[in-house]
Amino acid sequence: MRLPISGLVLALAWPCAAATLTFHINGDDSAAGARGWSAILSSIGLQSTGTQADVEIISAGASSAESDWSQRVEHGTILILEGGSPLAASFGFRATAQHISVQSIEDLRAPQLRIIWEQAVEVPVFEMPAVGSPDVAKLFTRERHQKAPLVAGFRRGSGAVLWVAAPPGPHGYDRFPYLPQALADLGLTAPFRSAHLWAFFDSAYRSRVDLDYFAPRWRKAGIAALHVAAWHYWEPDPEADEYLRHLIDACHRNGIQVYAWVELPHVSERFWDQHPEWREKTALLQDAQLDWRKLMNLTNRAAFAEVSRGLRGLVDRFDWDGVNLAELYFESLEGHDDPARFTPMNQDVRAEFQTATGIDPIELFNPKSPRYYKTSSEGMARFLDFRADLARRQQAEWIAQVEDVRKTKPWLDLTLTHVDDRFDTSMREKIGADTSQTLPLLAQHDFTFLIEDPATIWNLGPQRYPQIAARYAAVTPRTDKLAIDINVVERYQDVYPTKQQTGSELFSLLHVAAAAFPRVAVYFENSILAPDLPLLPSAAAAVQRAERSGEKLVVESRAGVGAAWSGPALVDGRPWPVASDTIVWLAPGSHLIQPAAVKPVLRLVDLNAELHSAASIPGGIEFAYRSSARALANFETPPTRFQIDGADAHPLTLGNMVMLPRGQHVVTAFR
Numbered sequence: 001m002r003l004p005i006s007g008l009v010l011a012l013a014w015p016c017a018a019a020t021l022t023f024h025i026n027g028d029d030s031a032a033g034a035r036g037w038s039a040i041l042s043s044i045g046l047q048s049t050g051t052q053a054d055v056e057i058i059s060a061g062a063s064s065a066e067s068d069w070s071q072r073v074e075h076g077t078i079l080i081l082e083g084g085s086p087l088a089a090s091f092g093f094r095a096t097a098q099h100i101s102v103q104s105i106e107d108l109r110a111p112q113l114r115i116i117w118e119q120a121v122e123v124p125v126f127e128m129p130a131v132g133s134p135d136v137a138k139l140f141t142r143e144r145h146q147k148a149p150l151v152a153g154f155r156r157g158s159g160a161v162l163w164v165a166a167p168p169g170p171h172g173y174d175r176f177p178y179l180p181q182a183l184a185d186l187g188l189t190a191p192f193r194s195a196h197l198w199a200f201f202d203s204a205y206r207s208r209v210d211l212d213y214f215a216p217r218w219r220k221a222g223i224a225a226l227h228v229a230a231w232h233y234w235e236p237d238p239e240a241d242e243y244l245r246h247l248i249d250a251c252h253r254n255g256i257q258v259y260a261w262v263e264l265p266h267v268s269e270r271f272w273d274q275h276p277e278w279r280e281k282t283a284l285l286q287d288a289q290l291d292w293r294k295l296m297n298l299t300n301r302a303a304f305a306e307v308s309r310g311l312r313g314l315v316d317r318f319d320w321d322g323v324n325l326a327e328l329y330f331e332s333l334e335g336h337d338d339p340a341r342f343t344p345m346n347q348d349v350r351a352e353f354q355t356a357t358g359i360d361p362i363e364l365f366n367p368k369s370p371r372y373y374k375t376s377s378e379g380m381a382r383f384l385d386f387r388a389d390l391a392r393r394q395q396a397e398w399i400a401q402v403e404d405v406r407k408t409k410p411w412l413d414l415t416l417t418h419v420d421d422r423f424d425t426s427m428r429e430k431i432g433a434d435t436s437q438t439l440p441l442l443a444q445h446d447f448t449f450l451i452e453d454p455a456t457i458w459n460l461g462p463q464r465y466p467q468i469a470a471r472y473a474a475v476t477p478r479t480d481k482l483a484i485d486i487n488v489v490e491r492y493q494d495v496y497p498t499k500q501q502t503g504s505e506l507f508s509l510l511h512v513a514a515a516a517f518p519r520v521a522v523y524f525e526n527s528i529l530a531p532d533l534p535l536l537p538s539a540a541a542a543v544q545r546a547e548r549s550g551e552k553l554v555v556e557s558r559a560g561v562g563a564a565w566s567g568p569a570l571v572d573g574r575p576w577p578v579a580s581d582t583i584v585w586l587a588p589g590s591h592l593i594q595p596a597a598v599k600p601v602l603r604l605v606d607l608n609a610e611l612h613s614a615a616s617i618p619g620g621i622e623f624a625y626r627s628s629a630r631a632l633a634n635f636e637t638p639p640t641r642f643q644i645d646g647a648d649a650h651p652l653t654l655g656n657m658v659m660l661p662r663g664q665h666v667v668t669a670f671r
Helices: 032-042 069-074 086-090 179-185 211-220 238-253 269-274 301-317 347-357 361-365 377-405 427-431 435-443 464-473 504-516 530-539
Strands: 022-026 055-058 078-082 094-107 115-128 138-143 149-156 159-164 197-201 223-229 257-262 322-326 413-419 448-452 482-487 520-523 545-549 552-557 561-564 569-571 583-586 589-595 604-607 610-617 620-627 631-635 641-644 647-649 657-660 663-670
Touching: 022 032, 032 055, 032 179, 032 504, 069 078, 069 086, 069 149, 069 159, 086 094, 115 149, 138 179, 149 179, 159 179, 179 504, 179 530, 211 223, 211 238, 211 530, 223 238, 223 322, 238 257, 238 657, 257 301, 257 413, 301 377, 322 377, 322 448, 347 361, 347 377, 361 377, 377 413, 377 427, 377 435, 413 435, 435 448, 464 482, 464 504, 482 504, 504 520, 504 530, 552 561, 569 583, 583 589, 583 604, 604 620, 657 663
Parallel strands: 022 055, 055 078, 078 159, 197 223, 197 520, 223 257, 257 322, 322 413, 413 448, 448 482, 482 520
Antiparallel strands: 094 115, 094 138, 138 149, 149 159, 545 552, 552 589, 561 583, 569 589, 604 631, 610 620, 620 663, 631 657, 641 647, 641 663
8 A cells, every 4th residue: 555645754864875976867958857956966066977877867757768776776876756757656656646736835844934936836646655665755845735745755775766746947946945955864975065154143143052062063064254243242241242252262163263243334232322423314314223234424533533443442352363344335225216215414424525516415315406316417426426435435444444453463354345236236326335446455455355245136046146256357356355245035026935045046056156256155144044054065165077986086176175085085196184084175176086094193174274285294294275364273183293384383272273373374283
């Protein structure tokens, strides 16, 4: 007797398989479903091949003349079956005569997540292998109301079978967000990982959590740095300061850098309350309290001096690794069409513009004035130019302030987060963001330019990132200093199947962005859903080529990557010391990995920096790295002696974690 999958939920635990490297689509490669599978599997690092592969997909309607699928699954193949077919039936997934229309679905790992398909699809109700049969399937996804099965699978031997009721759609995330997670549950191990993600962090969402628990969890998810909402700590407060020191310490012990994320011209709640005379004004001459930000008039020299003192005090009180000057421009996303949000209209800005042009900019919003922007565009055009230049001047001023702090804290990194205005060119007019004026600052100052994905394009797919990268490459030679920020939030546009990016959509965004930019950041740590964390580092890994031949693996990457590997390894024929028992960390370029007989006497198991080279030496390890902030190096056993750039050194150690200097250096460590 066969039972419908509907309503049957089995929690199974299966052993982890070896790394899964390749996939092959049996069917029309140009079909929408095939493109979807390619996007899904590529997003977590699998490589497409035209021959037999670790993962085999039988597309709906594809012929499956091969008769040994059962044996191949027994010996390690992960077989993906779409819809109903004799092959699916042979594995226990049989279509009944009943059909249903599917548009709202439930994934059992996140049952509260609303998953809505843009178009309803009619599918049969399927049965699964009965309880007591050799293949006991796990149900992953079902239709929300009638509970009909949509995604299920089981392990057999060292392989597995995953069945889906319908193709995933042309983008890969159109219908079933969590297909990568289902494959991981069935034994798929993604082959590569990155350990260089940045994430924004707001302690208001984590005020009561166990930081010693969360910090290793973040690092395991590939997070290299937290950019912490520093406005909560602007003024000294014993309880808040103790929390932040604990956070920084927990992060450092787990190889995570911590940046002070500053949102000028928002300073802090207390600063707003204490200084009403310095509050920014909108075009309605109201105090500029816009959403959560309470904006201050930094054009005013007294206000600037006081905020500068506050910033220095904030940086001095804590052991930061860097400072992020974020969103230092003006409101609003509707531009001058929304005077209730349009800034800056404080008295200092108005006086400066009037001195230069003879125009009080408040007249531009007065319907009775001959300069009213709806009847005369000239004055507004001049003010928008002035406003963009003012944003550039303020960015330069605050970069100079951080560089002055660097004189006493030379290890500090600096990031400038700036909304994209190359892809969405309306940003200059709306908020004063003008990359063409800001990027030249890279010629005089050392900072990372973090491009923020504007809300207006959050509904577009991952292919926007190569386009954004190309537009910035056209306006700066310093593409090595560019980074991209992915906003993982609920979007205001009509988007499917989920309002917030998760699963395959999030992985595709990360994967394409990582191939286009040297650095990827995520906004924000708390918005990344729990099912996404295990595969996050694999999605962020950028590998150009990977080929396996017997026990050997060739990996080519532009930025360096971690390759899943069991046991000691040789890299390019030499014992390799930058590895753990499960990961071999590679420098940029093309490298050959193969098994080694013994592991090195000293291993570097994690490095929060760009690895340039490494070698095992008698009694220790030598490696070269580059880092824009202090580097954090985690050794398998604590070294007893260090040299940095050939000179004896005594770096700060936190257990097995060693804090190394900012910049480009060669480290020699002895056991």
